[in-house]
Amino acid sequence: MPQCPAPLPMPPNSPPGPAGLVAATTLHEVTARLMAAVTPERVLLFGSYAWGVPPADSHLDLYLIVPDGSGPAHRIARLGHLALRGLGVPVDLVVRTRLESARNAEAVVSLDHAVLRSGVPLHG
Secondary structure, eight states: OOOOOSOEEOOTTOSSSGGGEEOHHHHHHHHHHHHHHHOOSEEEEESHHHHSOOOTTOOEEEEEEEOTTSOOHHHHHHHHHHHTTTSOOOEEEEEEEHHHHHHHHTSTTSHHHHHHHHOEEEEO
16 A cells, blocks of 8 residues: 555645645545556655645646656656546656666756655655
8 A cells, every 4th residue: 555644735725635635545546546557666746745835726746756668758647647537636747767766866956856855755
């Protein structure tokens, strides 16, 4: 079963979850659908839901690490987005292979470094 943090604050008037929260069950569902569709090794939450208070137009930012040789990142992201249809939660996906993630994370000012250091693990 994927690990999930406590419910996260949602912007006012957002449809998912009670009282303006992205429920842990929603994060579990997002993670489960991504696992079934693209089999990532790791899924990390980053951005305003992980690092601050999300603005009214915010979305979930997810960083997926897939096995090397999984194919083009844009294709994997598209499959991930298709798998998340109907949830009513806006999501941005950043897809990296294990090698790309490790290589990019060496640059301290990179998104990869920040996510791997401070992202909230949902799987892996």
